[in-house]
Amino acid sequence: MKTQIVLSGVGGQGLISTGEIIGEAASIxxxxxxxxxASYGSETxxxxxxxxxxxSDEPISYPNVxxxxxxxxxxxxxxxxxxxxxxxxxxxxxxxxxxxxxxxxKGIHIxxxxxxxxxxxxNMAVSNTIAxxxxxxxxxxxxxxxxxxxxxxxxxxxxxxxxxxxxALDAGIALA
Numbered sequence: 488m489k490t491q492i493v494l495s496g497v498g499g500q501g502l503i504s505t506g507e508i509i510g511e512a513a514s515i516x517x518x519x520x521x522x523x524x525a526s527y528g529s530e531t532x533x534x535x536x537x538x539x540x541x542x543s544d545e546p547i548s549y550p551n552v553x554x555x556x557x558x559x560x561x562x563x564x565x566x567x568x569x570x571x572x573x574x575x576x577x578x579x580x581x582x583x584x585x586x587x588x589x590x591x592x593k594g595i596h597i598x599x600x601x602x603x604x605x606x607x608x609x610n611m612a613v614s615n616t617i618a619x620x621x622x623x624x625x626x627x628x629x630x631x632x633x634x635x636x637x638x639x640x641x642x643x644x645x646x647x648x649x650x651x652x653x654x655a656l657d658a659g660i661a662l663a
Contacts, residue, residue, distance in 0.1 A: 496560065608654055624659070
């Protein structure tokens with residue numbers, strides 16, 4: 488099993504931290520291999536950002552995603568960057584309030600109002616974690632408890648952030 492994931496959007500959406508959480512959940516809690524490669528604009532918010540994560544039960548020889556099996560797009564600019572790379576089997580998760588899909592695009596498009604759900608939970612900054620919940624439920628690449636443990640460790644110094652992110656993870660899992 489080797490899953491190549493692209494998390495994309497704009498700076499400030501927590502995509503790189505989501506990639507780090509996936510990597511920690513995979514490597515530390517599920518004892519499989521994981522890599523993370525990230526890129527972002529020089530401004531901290533509003534420019535294109537991506538995190539590429541590979542999760543595999545075998546050693547990973549090249550850390551960059553070559554053929555994504557899963558793509559998350561939390562902004563239109565991200566969708567436009569990846570829509571032409573979709574294969575028939577690519578799972579493309581997107582925020583229905585932030586992305587307008589192209590007609591006849593390849594891939595399996597899975598849209599949810601992640602940002603609005605984050606606002607309903609109490610913080611739109613958890614839309615990335617809601618999306619992560621939907622991804623892990625649909626793909627089965629990680630166990631919920633592994634991701635929850637990684638969230639607890641990642642945000643250990645901020646108990647309130649831990650709680651709302653666990654709530655967001657469970658909301659995303661409930662979507663799929």
